[in-house]
Amino acid sequence: MASVEKWVGFGSAMAGVGLLWSRMPEHVHEEARYIISSLVPMVMSYFNPYEQITISEHGEERYRRNKMFDAVSTYLSSVCAGGASKLKAELRNNRKDEPLITLDENQEVADTFEGARMWWRLYPKASRNKGVVTVSLMPGDADEPRCFRLVFHRRHRHLVLNSYLPSVVRHWRELTEKNRQRRLFTNHTKDRKSEWTHVPYNPPTTFDMLAMDPDKKYEIVNDLTAFLEGEDYHSKVGKAWKRGYLLYGPPGTGKSTMIGAMANFLGYDVYDLDLTSVKNNADLRKLFLDTTDKSIIVIEDIDAIEVELTTKRKGKKAANGNEINGDNHVRIEFSDKYDDKGEVTLSGLLSFVDGLWSACGSERIFVFTTNHVDRLDPALIRPGRMDKHIEMSYCRFEAFKMLAKSYLDITEHSLFCEIGRLLDETNTTPADVADNLIPRGKRNDEISQLLDEAPADVANNLSLRYKRKRDRDADECLKGLVEILKKARVESTTPPIN
Numbered sequence: 194m195a196s197v198e199k200w201v202g203f204g205s206a207m208a209g210v211g212l213l214w215s216r217m218p219e220h221v222h223e224e225a226r227y228i229i230s231s232l233v234p235m236v237m238s239y240f241n242p243y244e245q246i247t248i249s250e251h252g253e254e255r256y257r258r259n260k261m262f263d264a265v266s267t268y269l270s271s272v273c274a275g276g277a278s279k280l281k282a283e284l285r286n287n288r289k290d291e292p293l294i295t296l297d298e299n300q301e302v303a304d305t306f307e308g309a310r311m312w313w314r315l316y317p318k319a320s321r322n323k324g325v326v327t328v329s330l331m332p333g334d335a336d337e338p339r340c341f342r343l344v345f346h347r348r349h350r351h352l353v354l355n356s357y358l359p360s361v362v363r364h365w366r367e368l369t370e371k372n373r374q375r376r377l378f379t380n381h382t383k384d385r386k387s388e389w390t391h392v393p394y395n396p397p398t399t400f401d402m403l404a405m406d407p408d409k410k411y412e413i414v415n416d417l418t419a420f421l422e423g424e425d426y427h428s429k430v431g432k433a434w435k436r437g438y439l440l441y442g443p444p445g446t447g448k449s450t451m452i453g454a455m456a457n458f459l460g461y462d463v464y465d466l467d468l469t470s471v472k473n474n475a476d477l478r479k480l481f482l483d484t485t486d487k488s489i490i491v492i493e494d495i496d497a498i499e500v501e502l503t504t505k506r507k508g509k510k511a512a513n514g515n516e517i518n519g520d521n522h523v524r525i526e527f528s529d530k531y532d533d534k535g536e537v538t539l540s541g542l543l544s545f546v547d548g549l550w551s552a553c554g555s556e557r558i559f560v561f562t563t564n565h566v567d568r569l570d571p572a573l574i575r576p577g578r579m580d581k582h583i584e585m586s587y588c589r590f591e592a593f594k595m596l597a598k599s600y601l602d603i604t605e606h607s608l609f610c611e612i613g614r615l616l617d618e619t620n621t622t623p624a625d626v627a628d629n630l631i632p633r634g635k636r637n638d639e640i641s642q643l644l645d646e647a648p649a650d651v652a653n654n655l656s657l658r659y660k661r662k663r664d665r666d667a668d669e670c671l672k673g674l675v676e677i678l679k680k681a682r683v684e685s686t687t688p689p690i691n
């Protein structure tokens with residue numbers, strides 16, 4: 194009975210409120226509605242202990258990709274996609290045959306971080322105005338982009354914002370760095386503007402395969418390692434984090450091969466700058482500013498580039514006394530100022546190597562190559578400008594042994610002594626030696642791959658045959674090399690007939 198009375202009382206109270214509401218003026222209604230609508234979420238959140246963070250595929254500027262979205266996507270693929278029942282697979286454009294596994298839309302996965310449980314869900318693209326036809330000039334403008342939603346208990350808010358999300362980003366950076374497809378850029382002119390285009394870049398050479406004096410190689414690898422770890426050092430001494438290498442030596446001694454080995458060692462992209470298609474210093478500056486950090490900027494055959502440069506000191510002499518101006522090879526000349534209207538100047542180029550503009554961007558390696566170091570303008574090679582001058586020289590015995598290991602898979606042979614002597618008496622390039630170490634028929638590295646993949650009994654048999662073939666190849670190639678070296682020795686000692 195008491196409860197019926199209570200309900201009757203509640204009903205008449207509500208009727209009273211309704212009467213009061215109907216007598217209120219319209220503007221009071223508006224205000225009351227506003228207060229109620231802002232109170233509802235507060236009340237809801239009081240009872241709902243979960244909070245959420247939305248990470249949209251596009252940032253505030255709608256056409257810029259939100260890197261946090263990519264970070265989460267990569268993180269979830271590697272860390273907790275295994276818990277989801279629907280995944281997507283995609284093959285990336287690099288040499289690895291591993292598909293990239295990502296979370297499918299509307300899938301939820303759970304993750305645990307420092308004991309806190311969180312849930313991720315990928316929401317698909319949604320139409321912004323359901324049932325309304327929108328006309329947009331921009332593709333995708335009518336859609337809400339895809340987004341990840343992270344839900345967690347509010348007591349973990351601090352942990353999520355200060356530790357969990359930063360760790361997701363860190364994880365993403367490490368993974369992308371490891372799996373990144375390296376690129377080879379080159380500049381060209383389009384609509385009278387210089388720009389970079391690129392192709393995937395997987396240089397085949399590593400420092401192990403590079404045939405050169407082992408001490409010199411060790412020194413270069415050490416130098417690059419110190420560079421990689423040099424962030425603190427460079428900021429402590431106030432130097433831009435960059436390094437310049439000048440590689441010089443005759444054709445075929447491995448200068449370009451060394452650049453590939455450097456790119457492999459550092460994991461950097463390579464920008465191959467063709468100065469002849471750069472109009473002026475302003476163009477050059479734009480190209481430099483368009484390069485990314487962690488890159489090698491290469492100018493090959495710098496002595497041979499006929500860049501018509503604005504000259505303030507015509508008739509200047511190079512270190513060897515050659516007249517630079519008018520010389521067939523070197524037309525890089527001095528300008529004391531930047532010349533944006535005219536053409537590329539040496540000072541314009543050097544301002545990026547160690548001038549004002551060199552501080553823009555970090556972790557850059559500059560590599561200049563030349564066949565004629567003596568023809569270069571002294572300004573280009575003065576001490577401190579190019580940090581290291583590396584001579585790539587003719588093939589001697591130590592370098593030959595590295596080539597024999599890479600090409601023939603041998604570390605000793607009865608002809609080694611004779612070859613060593615002949616190499617000392619002739620000036621043969623590693624390219625020429627390497628040319629003579631290529632066996633006919635199936636290549637040895639292909640065979641050793643077959644060996645890896647074959648079942649044990651087949652492999653044993655193959656292995657014997659492989660060793661016999663390798664020895665035959667080595668005999669044949671080394672005998673051929675001896676003949677070639679003997680011929681080269683005779684030619685080098687015979688005076689030319691006038």
Ligand SMILES: Nc1ncnc2c1ncn2[C@@H]1O[C@H](COP(=O)(O)OP(=O)(O)OP(=O)(O)O)[C@@H](O)[C@H]1O
Nearest residue numbers: 402403404443444445446447448449450623624627
């Ligand atoms: N030091 C070396 N170690 C291993 N292979 C080498 C070496 N030098 C040359 N080669 C082989 O010879 C080929 C030509 O060498 P590379 O293009 O690096 O010479 P380069 O010094 O850049 O010549 P150029 O001055 O003409 O540009 C390479 O593809 C490589 O196979």
Ligand SMILES: [Mg+2]
Nearest residue numbers: 448449450493
């Ligand atoms: Mg080269």
